[in-house]
Amino acid sequence: MLEKKPVILVIDDEESMRDSCSQALTRVGFRAETAEDGSIGLEKVKETKPDLVLIDLKMPGISGIDVLEKVKEIDPNIISVVITGYATVESAVEAMKKGAYDFLPKPFTPEELRIIINRGLERRELILETESLRKEKKLIEDNFITMVSHQLQSPLVAIQQFFEVILGGMVGEVQEKQKEMITRSRDRMDGLLKLIDDWLDVARLDSGQIVDNIEPLSLKKVIKKIIEDMRPLTQDDNISLELGSCSENDLVQGDKETLEQVFSNLITNAIRYNKPKGKVVITIKENEDFISAEVKDTGIGIAKEHLPFIFDQFYRVKRGEDHKIKGTGLGLSIAKKIVEAHGGSVQVSSELGKGSSFTVLLPKA
């Protein structure tokens, strides 16, 4: 990794010290740079990008400790070794606490200097390698999610496309029984695609990739859009879905796409787990630091013992007769993760047989 000469920067106000160090270092094949005080030293750190910095602790102007801290700010991977003028343990300990790799008490021999520097450089090499491995791993992880998404979904989508074309009667007439089976195949495939989608969202959320475009948003607008999108779902059971009262201030700090998903998940549940001719009402309120949106339904409700677990991945409330209810078991868990990534929270209250209420709290814009 260190094919080019390692660069060592010596920051010391004593000229004799700078000279002897740079001689000792040049002799064994390092490139030595010097600076006579802290501020020149920091300029040189930026300019020469050293692998290791030797800092005299006792200098006029910026103190050695401050220089040490600033070097860390410029590049945390630069190794710092401090030179302590008189071997006071306290100053060395303080420097180590502030991130120095080691210390060298004066006077020292060229051999002692080289040993410490070589050790420091080995350490740096290790840090850099770890760093580059970490970056590579992150890159693979990021692309992995995208790749899985494309690789898993493409074939399924192609199958779906054929079903759609057949069902659309585009390649000849389809008999009733065939139509029914293909429709069911398509619906099962829909469920599978939704599961992959949700699973990928979980993966993205866990790697912090999804809530990335936070801006002031009108929560009312977001919810209105989702209500319109969800309208077709209400038709089967004749469920009324409406926006109730709204506070004047509805501006939140939010990522539009993911918040849409939160309300899409909550409202879908409120419709699915409702009773025929049930109601879903969404209200928006302004609290001290948060804007809250409550999604309230008159559905089947959730028993007390299940409530603590409903936000867990793949947790399903087991009930005998709800075979028709489809879902991936990830919707609430995704909603909660998204809201928490916004610095908000989701609260739930429910009464079995009467309905549930989910309240999302989001930070005000």
Added chain:
Amino acid sequence: MEKHKTTIVVIDDDPDFIDAGTPVLESAFYNVVTALSPNEGKEKIFSEKPDLILLDIMMDSLFDGFSLCNAIKTSKEYKEFKDTPIIFVSAVKEKTGSRFAFRGEEQGMIGPDDYMDKPVKPNDLLARIEKFLKK
């Protein structure tokens, strides 16, 4: 006297989508020309002078569809096609994949005239095409 037939170029690296999409378009009596890569697509655009283009986003690379779309809409080379409607058809769902695909627009690239998730509903596809061709 033969009426001019409306031509649609479908560019998608998935032969299955090509095979599924073709009968849909033909059912509405469009002349369908297909291409399995952006390069082949380019050739077909120049030779067939389509009235509309259906374009997949992710082909050889993640942004193929986007680059081609941008080129058609903005470059001199495609000057005579810059007003040809382009519909993106992609398996990368709007809420996940195109989050990054559409970043192209943030980088100043010109997006398509419309966007559809795969699988497309045949009637939806035909309705959208018709809407553009009426103009």
